[in-house]
Amino acid sequence: MVMLPEPQQSLMNSLVSSVFVLNHDLYIKYLNPAGEQLLGSSASRVLDVKITDIIEHTTLDLSLLASIIKTGQGFTDNEVSLVIDDRQLLVEISATLTNFNSEVCVLIEARQIDLQKKISQELYQHVQQQAAQELVRGLAHEIKNPLGGLRGAAQLLEKELPTPELKEFTGIIIEQADRLRTLVDRLLGPQKPGQQTILNIHSVIEKVKQLVEFDLPSGIIIERDYDPSIPDFEMEPDLLQQALLNIISNAVQILKEHGIIKIITRTAHQVNIQGQKYRLCAEIKIIDNGPGIPEHIKDTLFYPMVTAREGGTGLGLSIAQNLIKQHKGKIECHSWPGHTEFAIYLPLRK
Helix, strand or coil: CCCCCHHHHHHHHHCCCEEEEECCCCEEEEECHHHHHHHCCCHHHHCCCEHHHCCCEECCCCHHHHHHHHHCCCEEEEEEEEEECCEEEEEEEEEEEEEECCEEEEEEEEEECHHHHHHHHHHHHHHHHHHHHHHHHHHHHHHHHHHHHHHHHHHHHHHHCCCHHHHHHHHHHHHHHHHHHHHHHHHHCCCCCCCCEEECHHHHHHHHHHHHHCCCCCCEEEEEECCCCCCCEEECHHHHHHHHHHHHHHHHHHHCCCEEEEEEEEEEEEEEECCEEEEEEEEEEEEECCCCCCHHHHHHCCCCCCCCCCCCCCCHHHHHHHHHHCCCCEEEEEEECCEEEEEEEEEEEC
């Protein structure tokens, strides 16, 4: 392992930011203890390893690092996503030219911003989603009244029409009015909390799995990894079933005919949900190996009418989030090509 002079070594060891030195071929020549923590490996294991062999996916164009040696111009990126050992990390990166052991190299400083980003994003999304839901509910109520009048008028007109051919047109009006009413009811979602019962979360998941498997393409496999130690807790099973069904059905539609969906349950400790800390939560992860969620909709993924799927309504995830919120829980999403993960947290103790 390359050692720096004692004053520099002490400085690097005390830094909270991760520091890496890469040569012109992007091989790691030095990293500090914070860098070891970021990569999840000791320096002895990653020294002289190419950085592209460690990072599974990143939003940063890694060719920019090599170009620094040619141009001498560094850069800063305030929000870079890294995937290392199936961990998605968000970092600020600064890259500059440096001399290291008489070799021209790239010095990278990376600072994790996951926690700050998550807190600000949760607060922002909470405000935006409340505004969006109020807007949608207002529009839905405005739509329902004229729809009822339209349907009633079509029924009265149908009775006066002399031939079945003409009644076919009123039938279309009634059918489309019913379709729109169903869509509006889905937009509104459950308005009042129902009766809660104490159940085991795995019984709910198993029901959802059975429902999905009725129409599951033969090339899609559902794998389960349950933690039997999760205690029973108060829930509205029908609402949780609908939330899970929406998320898993989305995964099935994205995968089309081939892929793997994993359902993993665990207990999570010290989870912050909307500013409150819960000592113990049930964690349900739904992971698929599909193409991932497009970057341009990640921040608005749970908004009504937002979808990347052709023919999708954009209501499934919005409704799922609303149902989970009624259980004082939250949904998080982490996605990159080949991996999309929805993590649901449901409080067990406050």
